[in-house]
Amino acid sequence: xxxxxxxxxxxxxxxxxxxxxxxxxxxxSTHESAYGWIPVPIASIKGGEGPSxxxxxxxxxxxxxxxxxxxxxxxxxxxAALHGRVIVMPRLNLPAAAAGRRTxxxxxxxxxxxxxxxxxxxxxxxxxxxxxxxxxxxTQASVDIHSGGSSLDYLxxxxxxxPAEASARAAQRxxxxxxxxxxxxxxxxxxxxxxxSAAALAAGHLSFATEIGGGxxxxxxxxxxxxxxxxxxxxxxxxxxxxxxxxxxxxxMRVIGPPHYVYAxxxxxxxxxxxxxxxxxxxxxxxxxxxxxxxxxxPRALHFAGDGMVVCRRVPSLVAPGDCLAHLAxxx
Ligand SMILES: [Zn+2]
Numbered sequence: 001x002x003x004x005x006x007x008x009x010x011x012x013x014x015x016x017x018x019x020x021x022x023x024x025x026x027x028x029s030t031h032e033s034a035y036g037w038i039p040v041p042i043a044s045i046k047g048g049e050g051p052s053x054x055x056x057x058x059x060x061x062x063x064x065x066x067x068x069x070x071x072x073x074x075x076x077x078x079x080a081a082l083h084g085r086v087i088v089m090p091r092l093n094l095p096a097a098a099a100g101r102r103t104x105x106x107x108x109x110x111x112x113x114x115x116x117x118x119x120x121x122x123x124x125x126x127x128x129x130x131x132x133x134x135x136x137x138x139t140q141a142s143v144d145i146h147s148g149g150s151s152l153d154y155l156x157x158x159x160x161x162x163p164a165e166a167s168a169r170a171a172q173r174x175x176x177x178x179x180x181x182x183x184x185x186x187x188x189x190x191x192x193x194x195x196x197s198a199a200a201l202a203a204g205h206l207s208f209a210t211e212i213g214g215g216x217x218x219x220x221x222x223x224x225x226x227x228x229x230x231x232x233x234x235x236x237x238x239x240x241x242x243x244x245x246x247x248x249x250x251x252x253m254r255v256i257g258p259p260h261y262v263y264a265x266x267x268x269x270x271x272x273x274x275x276x277x278x279x280x281x282x283x284x285x286x287x288x289x290x291x292x293x294x295x296x297x298x299p300r301a302l303h304f305a306g307d308g309m310v311v312c313r314r315v316p317s318l319v320a321p322g323d324c325l326a327h328l329a330x331x332x
Contacts, residue, residue: 006119008130014044014087014138018079024089024130026123028106038095038123043074043088050084050239054135054142054205055230058089059111059196061096061104065212066145069226077240084239087135093127100216102149112146113192115199132199141206143179143233144196145226148214148312152324155276155311156225157183158250160208161190161197171206173252178236179229180246181210183311185329189257215315253329259306260328262286264319266300271317274326278310286326289319304328 012022023039030036055073057066070090077086091097093111095104103110109124117128136142148154158181163169176184190198200207210229213222234240259282264270268289274280281304288299308328319325 004119005133006126006130008040008126008134010042012042012044014042014085015046016044017046019043019045019074019077021074026094026126026130028123040094040127041089041091043090044085045074045077045079045082045088046085047079047082048084050082051141051237052085052087052139053234053237053239054087054089054131054139054200055145056089056092056131056142056196057145058091058097059093059144060102060146060149061091061093061098062100062102062149062216063145063147063214064216064218065147065222065226066210067091067097068218068223069145069230072227073230081241082239084237086234086239087139089131089135092131093124095123102151112144112195115194115196116202128196128199131196132203136200136203136205139205141175141237142196142200143207143230144200144209145212145230146209147212147218147222148315150214150216151315153215153276153313153315154211154213155183156212156222157181157185157210157253157311158208158229159185159187159211161195161201162186162188163201168201168206172208175206175233175236176208176252177250179208179210179233179250181212181225181229181250182246182248183329184250184252185211185311186252186254186332188254211312252332253309253311254332255327255329256306260308260330261324262302262304262326264289264321264323264325265302267320268292268300269317270314270319270325271299272313272326274310274313276310276313279308280304280310280328281307306330
């Protein structure tokens, strides 16, 4: 791999049959380590003929269901029974994951906001560039496993940027049904065009992301969605033997943009007036912001601007102007 493509290189052979676990070496010269590199974990599991798939987690370092699901997959997937190749990066932005943070402490980089990346950029931009220029061309399908992280909690869902072409949309819909999260949320107006999902779709991938739980932790119910969903996706592609279908077909929903979001207009303590899964109407009270420094001041009521089901909520009660407090999705 030439430096003009990416300065990063894997210390395992991604084309070799069998299970290989190692690191992508990200050069990083610091006071403590003049000629050092950051070891970003990678595994390649290759069996017989079949597609190549890229599975990533830890894109945001404080989202744990995916990191744990992919560690299990690396240990448990049997290359002798695999049709194709799976490339796994369970802690994609390693400095962020090691610190338990959404963003990297060494450059404040938000990996899912810097794609397609830059080979001469910050460490976070260089990781994005390696994925874009090296891993996406090696693979045809991908899942980037996210959760709500420290500040948000989601109902477990697949979270899919909608492809432009009808054939790609149909293939993605079938894959989302196979993945089998309780909800499949189609994002018509993404928060960013610089995500891994955007880069994967631009590369022609069958691809989607997830938002499985969050709150800076994992739980049996959310972990099971990640663990089983990945295996159902691989079975859907014919790469492993069939696995049990989800208990129920996913509920397909969509997020339409600003009317589906509630943001804090002022600083204070947020008291939600809803729970995850509630169905609300435009004008319903979303909650109240209290002013702890002015005990006699009445709280400010906030209202939903659209109709739908609450699929995401803010976790910390302390809020500042611009913080997302909740968002909705509505049935398709
Ligand atoms: Zn995320």
